[in-house]
Amino acid sequence: xxxxxxxxxxxxxxxxxxxxxxxxxxxxxxxxxxxxxxxxxxxxxxxxxxxxxxxxxxxxxxxxxxxxxxxxxxxxxxxxxxxxxxxxxxxxxxxxxxxxxxxxxxxxxxxxxxxxxxxxxxxxxxxxxxxxxxxxxxxxxxxxxxxxxxxxxxxxxxxxxxxxxxxxxxxxxxxxxxxxxxxxxxxxxxxxxxxxxxxxxxxxxxxxxxxxxxxxxxxxxxxxxxxxxxxxxxxxxxxxxxxxxxxxxxxxxxxxxxxxxxxxxxxxxxxxxxxxxxxx
Numbered sequence: 001x002x003x004x005x006x007x008x009x010x011x012x013x014x015x016x017x018x019x020x021x022x023x024x025x026x027x028x029x030x031x032x033x034x035x036x037x038x039x040x041x042x043x044x045x046x047x048x049x050x051x052x053x054x055x056x057x058x059x060x061x062x063x064x065x066x067x068x069x070x071x072x073x074x075x076x077x078x079x080x081x082x083x084x085x086x087x088x089x090x091x092x093x094x095x096x097x098x099x100x101x102x103x104x105x106x107x108x109x110x111x112x113x114x115x116x117x118x119x120x121x122x123x124x125x126x127x128x129x130x131x132x133x134x135x136x137x138x139x140x141x142x143x144x145x146x147x148x149x150x151x152x153x154x155x156x157x158x159x160x161x162x163x164x165x166x167x168x169x170x171x172x173x174x175x176x177x178x179x180x181x182x183x184x185x186x187x188x189x190x191x192x193x194x195x196x197x198x199x200x201x202x203x204x205x206x207x208x209x210x211x212x213x214x215x216x217x218x219x220x221x222x223x224x225x226x227x228x229x230x231x232x233x234x235x236x237x238x239x240x241x242x243x244x245x246x247x248x249x250x251x252x253x254x255x256x257x258x259x260x261x262x263x264x265x266x267x268x269x270x271x272x273x274x275x276x277x278x279x280x
Contacts, residue, residue, distance in 0.1 A: 004042055004049070005050075006035045006039065006050055007050070011031060014034065014038065017057070022070060023202035023232065023233070024073070024224050025224070034073070037072040037073055038053070041069050041072065057069065067149055070147055071151070074146075076116040076148065078117065078120060078164075079164045080122070080160070080165050080167055080168050081167045081168060082120065082123070083219065083251055086219070086269070087123060088131075088269045089267050089269035089270035090124065090132075090215070091128065092267075092268070093268065093269060094215060094272065095108070095132060095134060097246075098214050098215070098244070099134055099138065101244060106139075107139035108138055108141070109140075109141045109143070109215075110142045110213065110214065110216075111144075111145070111210060111215070111216045111217070112124060112143070112144040112217045112218075113144070113199060113216070113217070114145065114218075114221050115145055115151070116146065116151055117155050118144070118154065119164060120144070120217060121217075122158070124217065125142055125190055126168075126176060126190070128140055130172060142193060142194045144194050144195070145196070145199035145210075146199070147198065152197075152198060155194075155196050156196050158185060158186035158190070159180065159186075160177075160186070161182070161183060162184070201233055201236060202232070204236075207236050207239075207240070210240045212242050214241075214245050215245060215246050215247075215248070216246070216247040217247075218248070219248060220250035220253070222253050223250065223253060227258075231258055234255060234259035235259070238259075238262070238279075243277050245275045246272050246274050247262065247274075247275075248272050248273075249273070262275060
């Protein structure tokens with residue numbers, strides 16, 4: 001196959017298409033990253049040129065190629081206990097606040113998006129087991145979602161490198177993981193504690209079923225969105241939360257700069273954002 005060239009016009013067409021599909025906006029500085037993955041998929045599908053590949057991408061009935069390309073285009077850099085201060089905030093401040101106001105015996109519901117390869121939702125589950133006494137009294141549901149089907153499979157398998165688990169306490173590692181060669185397999189109990197689902201945050205049909213959550217973790221995702229997509233995501237999360245529910249963002253993200261729907265809650269461990277108790 002002759003060398004494939006992605007022109008500036010091609011890049012702009014793809015960028016607009018991908019933005020409409022996912023809410024992710026690729027800046028021109030990401031051109032090399034995008035071109036490389038487009039060429040990879042064009043070669044895999046034996047497309048003669050960008051035009052034929054792009055036509056297939058847009059009109060393929062199954063949507064399989066869009067999903068495969070999305071899997072390639074999304075970044076999944078994470079590890080256990082990343083930005084751990086928020087997990088301390090979860091067990092020391094957020095959960096006690098929720099439990100104090102709770103008027104039913106239903107489960108406490110946590111939504112983690114994006115799931116990436118599972119380190120974040122499993123870190124939440126580990127903190128609940130090891131650091132929150134309330135786990136003996138309350139049921140907790142953890143649902144973790146991602147747009148990338150390949151990474152969701154890795155999350156469900158739950159096998160991790162030494163680098164991924166390096167910040168875990170030795171006691172947790174020996175208690176909840178089994179060493180397999182150079183990797184660490186998380187226990188079946190932990191894997192069963194998290195439900196993994198595919199969700200495109202930019203697709204209302206995907207997010208509509210996600211309601212009545214007490215807590216949302218959405219860390220280091222909105223940095224890949226533009227202002228319009230961030231505002232839309234903030235509204236989606238607002239609808240997904242119960243009145244009084246909390247959302248945790250990444251350390252470089254601020255809901256106050258995105259939306260006025262939430263109030264700032266300054267806990268000793270972290271700043272988080274809360275839906276009004278009076279909201280419906």
